[in-house]
Structure formats: structure tokens, C-alpha cells
Amino acid sequence: MFIGLDLGTSGVRALLVDGEGAVLASADRGLQVSHTQPGWSEQNPQDWVTASREALQELHAKAQAEMAQVQGIGLSGQMHGATLLDADGAVLRPCILWNDTRSHVQAAALDVMADVRALSGNIVFPGFTAPKLMWVAEHEPDVFAKVAKVLLPKDYLSFWLTGRAASDMSDSAGTSWLDVGARGWSDRLLAAGNMRRDQMPDVIEGTDVIGTLRPDLAQELGLSADVQVVAGGGDNAASACGVGALREGDGFVSLGTSGVILAARSGFHPDPGSAVHTFCHAVPGRWYQMGVMLAATDSLNWLAGITGASPADLTAELSDLRLPSNVRFLPYLSGERTPHNDSAVRGAFVGLDIATDRAELTQAVLEGVSFGLRDSFEALRGTGADLPALLAIGGGTGSRYWVELLATILGVPLQLPAQGEFGAALGAARLAMCGVTGDDPLQIMTKPDIAETIDPNTHHSAAFDEAYAAFRSSYPALKAMP
Numbered sequence: 001m002f003i004g005l006d007l008g009t010s011g012v013r014a015l016l017v018d019g020e021g022a023v024l025a026s027a028d029r030g031l032q033v034s035h036t037q038p039g040w041s042e043q044n045p046q047d048w049v050t051a052s053r054e055a056l057q058e059l060h061a062k063a064q065a066e067m068a069q070v071q072g073i074g075l076s077g078q079m080h081g082a083t084l085l086d087a088d089g090a091v092l093r094p095c096i097l098w099n100d101t102r103s104h105v106q107a108a109a110l111d112v113m114a115d116v117r118a119l120s121g122n123i124v125f126p127g128f129t130a131p132k133l134m135w136v137a138e139h140e141p142d143v144f145a146k147v148a149k150v151l152l153p154k155d156y157l158s159f160w161l162t163g164r165a166a167s168d169m170s171d172s173a174g175t176s177w178l179d180v181g182a183r184g185w186s187d188r189l190l191a192a193g194n195m196r197r198d199q200m201p202d203v204i205e206g207t208d209v210i211g212t213l214r215p216d217l218a219q220e221l222g223l224s225a226d227v228q229v230v231a232g233g234g235d236n237a238a239s240a241c242g243v244g245a246l247r248e249g250d251g252f253v254s255l256g257t258s259g260v261i262l263a264a265r266s267g268f269h270p271d272p273g274s275a276v277h278t279f280c281h282a283v284p285g286r287w288y289q290m291g292v293m294l295a296a297t298d299s300l301n302w303l304a305g306i307t308g309a310s311p312a313d314l315t316a317e318l319s320d321l322r323l324p325s326n327v328r329f330l331p332y333l334s335g336e337r338t339p340h341n342d343s344a345v346r347g348a349f350v351g352l353d354i355a356t357d358r359a360e361l362t363q364a365v366l367e368g369v370s371f372g373l374r375d376s377f378e379a380l381r382g383t384g385a386d387l388p389a390l391l392a393i394g395g396g397t398g399s400r401y402w403v404e405l406l407a408t409i410l411g412v413p414l415q416l417p418a419q420g421e422f423g424a425a426l427g428a429a430r431l432a433m434c435g436v437t438g439d440d441p442l443q444i445m446t447k448p449d450i451a452e453t454i455d456p457n458t459h460h461s462a463a464f465d466e467a468y469a470a471f472r473s474s475y476p477a478l479k480a481m482p
């Protein structure tokens with residue numbers, strides 16, 4: 001038996017799986033994000049511990065006998081957050097999260113320093129960890145002076161579970177302190193960010209064991225005293241493990257709060273200029289690349305919020321695939337990472353007229369987000385990633401219309417997994433399994449059954465190619481507006 005513990009932004013999910021990888025029980029706990037100033041996004045690490053403890057207690061209540069047989073716990077979690085600890089391991093301030101843009105000035109300064117992009121393989125985005133520490137140094141020097149360790153969110157949970165400060169390659173790759181090609185902390189990158197190696201956790205592979213569960217927690221949670229805690233991965237790497245995306249040609253598109261197109265890579269092929277993210281995979285010797293847009297279903301949620309309908313109600317108003325809307329939506333409600341690296345840009349509707357109704361606005365939003373994902377897809381292709389088909393995951397796939405639209409705009413078939421568990425928590429449990437048993441990840445991390453494959457609508461492809469070209473020209477025009 002194994003547990004996968006996923007620390008998402010909106011909640012914690014704990015999953016109990018057996019030795020064959022079948023899910024026996026799950027438990028969820030919600031988390032709040034605090035936005036005390038525009039662009040700020042923080043969580044209290046103690047809330048992660050409380051939510052995780054409650055989720056694990058619920059698993060115990062649901063499956064007491066099986067919990068006693070658990071051999072390993074694997075972690076996954078939201079990336080990039082800065083959890084600052086003092087020399088006694090106490091949290092110094094709320095964690096600054098991945099979607100907090102306060103450090104955009106520091107990110108821009110770090111991004112142009114010599115070797116930074118080459119070693120880290122990435123643009124220094126404002127959401128990454130290193131510029132957050134530069135911000136703390138400038139604005140909270142008393143806190144900065146006490147920083148003895150910086151932990152990523154899920155690594156604070158493994159610190160709680162084991163007492164050891166450790167991180168895995170996939171999550172550490174999003175700090176701008178890791179040499180992503182060489183898979184180790186980089187003294188050059190640490191120095192550029194004014195940090196020291198002793199402030200970093202031990203960095204190990206996602207299938208490596210961090211240590212044994214603390215005896216008091218083992219007793220409290222009804223677990224054996226021998227449970228091994230395995231490093232796990234950042235949420236997208238762990239999701240890739242959950243859907244078996246490890247080899248060249250494997251990838252997925254995720255329609256969640258943020259939109260992600262991910263390609264598994266067997267080598268390190270950085271292309272920071274395109275704003276593609278290049279990170280270590282959670283399994284040894286592999287990498288992955290992804291384009292990230294910041295507001296995918298968040299754009300639909302915004303429209304739902306102001307029209308008083310649910311996202312499902314809005315998308316249900318669209319049935320057969322329509323030709324491109326005359327209304328264009330620029331999906332930059334929270335700024336954008338791929339391909340623009342622009343935390344300041346904001347969204348727009350263009351082409352509204354007196355006949356524009358709610359359904360057309362929904363259509364325009366789904367199109368705008370899908371065009372944004374095509375930007376990421378084109379950028380990924382530019383790195384040499386070849387993705388003949390993609391798994392489609394995330395809440396937005398609840399709309400068949402959206403999936404067909406996206407398949408048409410991307411020009412590749414989209415595969416919808418059959419009902420079941422295939423997310424980051426399953427990936428974390430699979431990493432735990434590999435870590436404890438030594439099994440080959442390529443054998444353990446199988447692909448989900450496919451319920452349906454949705455092909456591009458070739459009758460509409462040319463019209464959407466033309467509309468995409470118009471979309472591409474809109475960002476420079478938007479930036480040029482006073």
C-alpha cells in the first residue's frame with residue numbers, strides 16, 4: 001500500500017493505492033489563498049499541515065486495516081512557493097506562492113544576469129522562487145537575515161513528516177537556483193540570487209527516499225513505524241507520472257485554473273527565449289517541457305462570475321462546433337507566461353457589437369484560451385517536441401465543445417481518459433511505489449484507459465487557422481495601447 005499526498009493551491013488530496021496502483025480511498029481538504037495586496041498571493045504553511053493531517057486521518061477512518069500496511073508516502077505539490085525557515089525550523093513568514101507577481105522587478109534583474117538562463121534552462125519568471133527571496137531581502141531584511149532554509153510547499157510537508165529538509169529535481173527546477181541540465185544546485189545561480197548552498201534542502205531524485213516517517217506521526221495516523229517518505233514531484237511532473245507521460249511523444253493538455261501543455265523529453269533541450277518551461281522530470285534521467293498560460297478555466301470562471309451562471313451552464317449553451325467568433329478574447333486576466341512572459345498585460349474583448357450575447361462571449365473565451373494554448377503548443381514544437389496526440393485533462397474537459405474546439409485549433413487528436421484517478425496524487429503514489437520497491441517507473445507509470453478520442457474538425461480547421469493568425473497579431477496591438 002502507498003499514499004500519494006498532493007498539495008494543490010486550492011486544496012490537499014490524499015490517495016491510498018494498493019501495490020497494483022488501484023485506488024482504495026481518497027480524502028480532500030480545501031485551502032484558502034490570501035491576497036492582501038494586488039498581485040500578492042500567500043498561504044500559511046501551518047494550514048497545509050492541518051489539511052494534510054486531516055486528510056490522512058480521513059484515509060485512516062476509511063481504510064484502517066490497509067493504512068497499517070502502507071509502505072511509502074509520496075508527495076506532489078504546487079511549485080515555486082517560498083517557505084522560509086529559521087535555524088530552528090520555524091516558519092518565518094507566510095509562503096509566497098507561484099502566482100504571486102510582487103517580485104517582477106527582481107525577476108527581470110536576475111533574468112539578464114550572465115549564465116542564468118543557460119544554467120537554469122528557463123526565463124526567471126516573477127512566480128519562480130529566486131526572485132521572491134530577492135524581494136524579501138529588499139523589503140523584509142530582518143526576515144531575510146534569519147533564513148536558514150528555503151523549502152518548496154510540498155517539501156515543507158516532507159519536512160513535517162520526516163524532520164529532513166529535502167527536495168526533488170522536478171520541483172527544484174522551478175526555483176532558478178538549480179542547474180537543470182546537470183540536476184544539482186548551481187553555485188553560480190545561488191550567488192546570482194544572493195543565496196547560499198546551506199540554505200537549500202538536499203536535492204534528490206523524485207523516486208529517492210527522504211527518510212522514515214516520524215514515530216509520533218506514525219502512531220497518530222495508524223501507520224507502521226517503517227513507512228518511507230519519498231521525495232515525489234512538482235504538480236505537473238507528478239501529473240505526468242499519473243498519466244504515464246515519460247517518453248518522447250507523450251504529453252498532455254490540462255484545462256485547469258492555469259492551462260498547461262506538457263511534453264515529456266528524454267533529454268535537456270532548453271529554449272528559454274520562447275518562454276517554454278524546461279524542468280527535470282520527477283523520474284531520474286528525464287526532463288519535461290511545458291507552456292503555461294495563467295488563466296485557462298479562470299477566464300471562464302471570470303465570465304461565469306459576472307454573468308451569474310456556472311462554467312458548466314455557460315459551456316452547455318454551445319453544442320455543434322461554430323465557426324470562429326467575430327468577438328476576440330485575449331486571455332491575459334492574470335498576465336501571461338508562455339509565450340509572452342508578461343506579468344503586467346491584462347485581457348480584452350475585441351469586436352463586441354449590439355448583437356453579442358452571452359453564448360458568443362463564452363465562445364470567444366473558449367477560443368481565446370485555446371488560441372493561447374496553441375501559442376504554447378507552437379513554442380513547444382519549436383524545441384523539437386513532437387506530440388502527435390495529447391491526453392486532455394482538467395475540469396474544462398467537462399465541455400465536449402471546448403475539447404473539439406481545442407483539438408481543431410491545435411490540429412491534433414485529444415484523448416479523454418476514462419473515469420478514474422490519474423492526477424498528481426496518483427503520480428505521487430506511483431513515485432512512492434518506485435522509491436520503496438525499486439521498480440522501474442516506465443513499468444509502473446502506465447497510461448490511463450481512453451474513453452474517447454476527439455479529432456480536429458477538418459471542416460473548420462482553415463477558418464480557425466486564420467482566426468489564430470489574427471489572435472497572434474492582437475498581443476502587440478494590446479501592448480501598444482496607452
Ligand SMILES: Nc1ncnc2c1ncn2[C@@H]1O[C@H](COP(=O)(O)OP(=O)(O)O)[C@@H](O)[C@H]1O
Nearest residue numbers: 255256257258297311312315394395396398399
Ligand atoms: N462543464 C464544464 N465546462 C467547462 N469548464 C468546466 C466544466 N466543469 C468545470 N469546469 C471548470 O473546471 C475548473 C476546475 O478544473 P480543475 O482541473 O479542477 O482546476 P484546478 O486543479 O486548477 O483547480 C472549474 O473552475 C471550472 O471552471
Ligand SMILES: O=C(CO)[C@@H](O)[C@H](O)COP(=O)(O)O
Nearest residue numbers: 008009010078079098235257
Ligand atoms: O506555476 C505552476 C507551474 O509552473 C503551476 O502549475 C503551479 O504549480 C500551481 O498549480 P495548481 O495548484 O494550479 O495545480
